[in-house]
Amino acid sequence: MKNTYFTPGPAELYPTFYQHLQRAMDEQIGSISHRSQQFRDIYKFADEQLRTLLAIPATHGIFFTGSASEVWERMLLNCVEHESFHLVNGSFSQKFYDYANDLHKHAHVLEKPFGEGFDAADIEVPAYAELVCLTHNETSSGVQMRPADMHKLKRKYPKKLFCVDTVSSAPYPDLDFNLIDSAFFSVQKAFGMPAGMGIWIANQTCLAKAERLQKNDSLTIGAHHTLPTLWKHYKTFETPATPNVLYIYLLGKIAEDFNRIGIDNIRKQTEEKARMLYKFLDSSDGYAAFVKPDRHRSQTVIVATTGSPDRVKSPADVIKVAKTANMIVGSGYGKYKESQIRIANFPAVSVDQVAALIKELQK
Amino acid sequence: MKNTYFTPGPAELYPTFYQHLQRAMDEQIGSISHRSQQFRDIYKFADEQLRTLLAIPATHGIFFTGSASEVWERMLLNCVEHESFHLVNGSFSQKFYDYANDLHKHAHVLEKPFGEGFDAADIEVPAYAELVCLTHNETSSGVQMRPADMHKLKRKYPKKLFCVDTVSSAPYPDLDFNLIDSAFFSVQKAFGMPAGMGIWIANQTCLAKAERLQKNDSLTIGAHHTLPTLWKHYKTFETPATPNVLYIYLLGKIAEDFNRIGIDNIRKQTEEKARMLYKFLDSSDGYAAFVKPDRHRSQTVIVATTGSPDRVKSPADVIKVAKTANMIVGSGYGKYKESQIRIANFPAVSVDQVAALIKELQK
Numbered sequence: 001m002k003n004t005y006f007t008p009g010p011a012e013l014y015p016t017f018y019q020h021l022q023r024a025m026d027e028q029i030g031s032i033s034h035r036s037q038q039f040r041d042i043y044k045f046a047d048e049q050l051r052t053l054l055a056i057p058a059t060h061g062i063f064f065t066g067s068a069s070e071v072w073e074r075m076l077l078n079c080v081e082h083e084s085f086h087l088v089n090g091s092f093s094q095k096f097y098d099y100a101n102d103l104h105k106h107a108h109v110l111e112k113p114f115g116e117g118f119d120a121a122d123i124e125v126p127a128y129a130e131l132v133c134l135t136h137n138e139t140s141s142g143v144q145m146r147p148a149d150m151h152k153l154k155r156k157y158p159k160k161l162f163c164v165d166t167v168s169s170a171p172y173p174d175l176d177f178n179l180i181d182s183a184f185f186s187v188q189k190a191f192g193m194p195a196g197m198g199i200w201i202a203n204q205t206c207l208a209k210a211e212r213l214q215k216n217d218s219l220t221i222g223a224h225h226t227l228p229t230l231w232k233h234y235k236t237f238e239t240p241a242t243p244n245v246l247y248i249y250l251l252g253k254i255a256e257d258f259n260r261i262g263i264d265n266i267r268k269q270t271e272e273k274a275r276m277l278y279k280f281l282d283s284s285d286g287y288a289a290f291v292k293p294d295r296h297r298s299q300t301v302i303v304a305t306t307g308s309p310d311r312v313k314s315p316a317d318v319i320k321v322a323k324t325a326n327m328i329v330g331s332g333y334g335k336y337k338e339s340q341i342r343i344a345n346f347p348a349v350s351v352d353q354v355a356a357l358i359k360e361l362q363k
Numbered sequence: 364m365k366n367t368y369f370t371p372g373p374a375e376l377y378p379t380f381y382q383h384l385q386r387a388m389d390e391q392i393g394s395i396s397h398r399s400q401q402f403r404d405i406y407k408f409a410d411e412q413l414r415t416l417l418a419i420p421a422t423h424g425i426f427f428t429g430s431a432s433e434v435w436e437r438m439l440l441n442c443v444e445h446e447s448f449h450l451v452n453g454s455f456s457q458k459f460y461d462y463a464n465d466l467h468k469h470a471h472v473l474e475k476p477f478g479e480g481f482d483a484a485d486i487e488v489p490a491y492a493e494l495v496c497l498t499h500n501e502t503s504s505g506v507q508m509r510p511a512d513m514h515k516l517k518r519k520y521p522k523k524l525f526c527v528d529t530v531s532s533a534p535y536p537d538l539d540f541n542l543i544d545s546a547f548f549s550v551q552k553a554f555g556m557p558a559g560m561g562i563w564i565a566n567q568t569c570l571a572k573a574e575r576l577q578k579n580d581s582l583t584i585g586a587h588h589t590l591p592t593l594w595k596h597y598k599t600f601e602t603p604a605t606p607n608v609l610y611i612y613l614l615g616k617i618a619e620d621f622n623r624i625g626i627d628n629i630r631k632q633t634e635e636k637a638r639m640l641y642k643f644l645d646s647s648d649g650y651a652a653f654v655k656p657d658r659h660r661s662q663t664v665i666v667a668t669t670g671s672p673d674r675v676k677s678p679a680d681v682i683k684v685a686k687t688a689n690m691i692v693g694s695g696y697g698k699y700k701e702s703q704i705r706i707a708n709f710p711a712v713s714v715d716q717v718a719a720l721i722k723e724l725q726k
Contacts, residue, residue: 005394010608013393029690030376030557031368066559069604073587102586153538153592188605194393196429196559196607222585223462224436241432242551244559244607245373328394 003323004353007330008168008301014039014349020253029249034242039324040246043237046252053171053263056201060177063230064243065198068167068186070225072099074200075131075163075182078210078227080105081219084086085129085160087118087145091333096165103244114304114336115141116291117296120156121140121151130209131161137169139189140333140341143296143302145268149172154179161206168344169300170199171263172270182206187247191254191299192348197247200230207231243356266347273345274299280358286313287361290340303332303342318361325360328360366686369714370693371502371664372531374709377555382618392612397605405608406600409615411496416534416618416626419564423540427606428561429531431549433588434463437563438494438526439685439705440543441573441590443468444582448492448523450481450508452454453501454696459528460496477699478504478666480659483512483519494524494574500532502552504668505705506659510536517542523567532663533562534626535633545569550610553663554617555711560713563593570594621710631709635680636717637662641720649676650724653703665706666695678704681724688723 005012024030032038058064065071076084076099084105086097089112095352100107108126112118118134125132132153154162163182164175170185177183182202188195210227211218221227229240236267258266278297281304290303306315313321315332318341322329332340339349345354387393395401409424419425428434439447439462447468449460452475463470471489473483481497488495495516500507517525526545527725529536533548540546545565551558554669573590576582584590592603621629641660644652644667653666669678676684678695681704695703708717 003391003394005391007394007396010394010396018388019392021384025381026377028366028368029372030380030551031366031370033370033373033693034558056656063547066433067604067606070429070587071634073585076586099586102583102589104580104583149489186605189394192608194608195397195605217467218465220465223439224433226465239567240431242373242549242558243430244557246557247559301725330396 002325003091003326004349005328006349007328008185008342008344009189011189011344011346013193013194013255014254014348016078016254016257017192017250020250020261021142022251024246030246032245034239035244038049039245040237042228043239044156046248046255049252049255049259050199052259054175054177060201060203061207061231061234063200063234064248065200065225066196067297068165068184068198069095070145071184071198071200072096073103075184076100076103076105076223077214077220077222079161079163079182079206080131081216082106082130083108083126083128083160084131084133084329085125086110086125086133087135088112089097089116089118089141089143090114090135091140093135093138094166097134111209115143115290115353117293118145118149120152121166123153125153125157129160131163132157133163135164135165135172137166137298137300138218139168139301141297141299142291144169144298146295147175151176151179161209164305165263169298171258172267172300174267177201177203187251190345191251192346193247193250193254197244197251202227208285219254269298269351273349273351274302276351276354276358277302277343279347280361284362300345302345304341304343305339306341315339321363322357322360327357327360364689365692366689367712368495368691370691371705371707371711372549373558374707375555376553376557377617377620377711378618379617380555382614383613393609397602397608399569402608403600405466405525405612405615409618410600410609412615412618412622413562415622417538417540422445423564423566424570424594425558426563426597427602427611428588428631429559429564431528432436432458433560434547435459436466437585437588437590438547439468439507440583440585441576442524442526442545443494444568444576444579445469445491446471447494447496448488448642449473449496450498451475451484452479452481452504452506453477453498453579454500454503455528456498459498466575480506480656481508481512483515486516487521488516488520492523494526494530494672494674496526498528499536500529500661500663502531502664503655505661505664507591507661509658510538514539514542525574526533532557534621535630535663537630537707540564540566544581550614551711554614554705556610556613556617557716560607560672561616571658572683577601587660632714633662633708633710636712637665638712639707639714639717639721640665643724647725663708665668665708667704667706668702678702684714684726685720690720690723
């Protein structure tokens with residue numbers, strides 16, 4: 001019997017994934033040239049579907065990388081001459097900040113404890129920060145930052161570039177790309193695909209910055225996947241190097257499926273399942289939602305505390321019991337393995353599957 | 364009816380690919396955690412199979428990137444403080460050199476015209492070059508450099524790091540990894556997989572260099588996929604970021620299939636098919652092998668001139684006619700589209716399929 005993966009990525013494959021893969025194999029998509037019209041049509045299709053799904057305006061390009069982690073590096077190399085600013089409240093926002101330090105950028109940071117969230121009112125962006133790095137959904141702690149707060153912040157600092165990590169939440173967050181200069185995600189989360197590809201959305205302001213930095217002899221914007229090179233090839237729906245043609249094809253197909261359902265419905269279903277999970281956690285004796293304020297509770301990665309002295313089951317117990325019912329629950333991140341579980345709430349799992357999981361956790 | 368792809372990458376999928384993919388889907392490999400024992404076993408298996416296939420000693424680690432092009436950048440960032448040296452005789456060796464310039468390295472170059480090859484005797488490595496960048500197989504022009512020449516060169520310059528691009532030839536070249544410090548390839552060529560992953564082999568001398576450069580405040584070795592981070596995670600068969608778990612699984616399985624056949628047999632079959640193709644080109648009125656000296660003729664990407672005034676068919680004609688027989692032949696690279704075709708000779712195409720192609724080209 002197949003398992004249902006409630007893990008926060010890699011995660012459950014989207015139900016239509018298998019038929020798209022079969023069709024791709026039938027059409028020999030794995031063998032076609034990335035310099036062929038057939039590939040350009042595949043890129044164009046994925047671009048159109050993602051553009052519709054996420055309301056991406058013509059000012060922004062859509063590019064493919066090896067992972068979302070790679071985008072952290074590309075964003076910093078291409079768009080920061082001296083200073084970046086990072087909101088850090090978990091392991092992944094921390095890594096974005098670490099990358100800035102590794103690249104010898106002057107990285108400013110505003111930190112909050114693991115599990116706590118940011119509101120626009122908390123934040124003062126340092127005067128010389130060129131890029132503001134936000135994380136919509138901290139996969140490690142299950143904390144979200146509301147798009148409304150991001151938009152408010154950008155309006156307060158209109159001259160700074162804003163970049164949003166939506167790795168484990170896209171297409172859920174309703175970002176206004178008239179305000180957000182760049183965002184990125186990976187395919188193995190809410191898009192229900194195997195891991196191995198990152199998606200980078202960036203606008204012409206980012207491109208202009210990269211072009212300016214490229215002329216500066218005292219720094220490098222890198223050699224591979226620079227924004228100017230990506231953009232140049234993007235104009236004809238090509239890529240500088242051989243891309244993951246198969247995954248781009250599959251992503252386009254799944255984005256099309258999402259568009260058929262409608263982004264509003266996808267978001268509503270996500271919220272409904274999240275409500276079910278938080279309601280269960282809030283009313284349960286054996287579990288507690290880790291994140292308390294409603295506005296900071298992730299809708300896509302729900303983190304629960306369990307295994308503390310007054311709770312019956314340890315995370316390991318919970319994961320083991322769920323597994324006997326063919327449900328794979330995520331462990332807590334890093335040292336939180338001992339006290340937490342993580343439940344992914346991506347479009348690939350249905351209301352019924354979430355209900356079944358809750359029933360199992362209740363036992 | 365399915366096509367047979369004789370294109371130099373993306374290329375024909377290896378015949379066992381489909382059954383491995385089916386099994387991966389049955390086992391839900393696309394959903395498993397990259398922090399699980401199941402993944403570590405998959406990485407370990409791929410590592411063991413590649414190690415056997417390519418005779419990689421324990422001094423070298425095996426890492427996964429988004430593409431082979433990414434490795435150009437990683438190699439230069441991690442292993443060059445000031446100066447690199449490049450042999451350039453086609454578009455891909457040129458790109459490796461371009462990357463060095465983009466990263467502001469002092470890049471030395473020895474150039475030969477498109478279609479000509481290098482021998483050890485031609486080459487004097489500049490005194491301060493830290494890294495010698497060789498291309499075993501120029502995918503654009505069908506020129507190879509013999510491993511014996513590479514080994515001779517390294518013996519002459521034992522203190523310099525040697526890195527070999529084997530993108531469109533591995534596992535064919537019999538590199539002596541006691542002499543070669545680093546090599547890399549991508550999976551969509553001779554391994555018969557869809558594009559989207561690069562393989563980077565590098566030894567402890569490369570690692571030591573990267574660790575030394577990392578302490579140098581005046582440069583950066585990058586933030587993503589640095590050699591020290593890759594190696595640290597590699598010790599437990601993990602990766603710094605979420606890798607392409609599915610492709611690593613498939614690569615391990617195909618390498619295992621290659622090992623069952625035996626690397627000697629794979630090499631012999633490759634040479635037999637190459638002999639058939641060159642014999643046909645050399646004896647044909649309608650075509651000519653582009654590369655003349657035997658020792659520089661690629662065994663895996665055979666480039667033929669056609670469409671010159673005295674030839675009957677243009678490359679476009681040849682490609683069109685082959686396509687009607689469900690055979691996809693590669694076009695010449697870049698501006699050579701007008702006068703050349705490229706025929707990939709990877710393990711995925713059999714002696715019979717090559718014979719059938721020759722028959723078709725003869726018409």
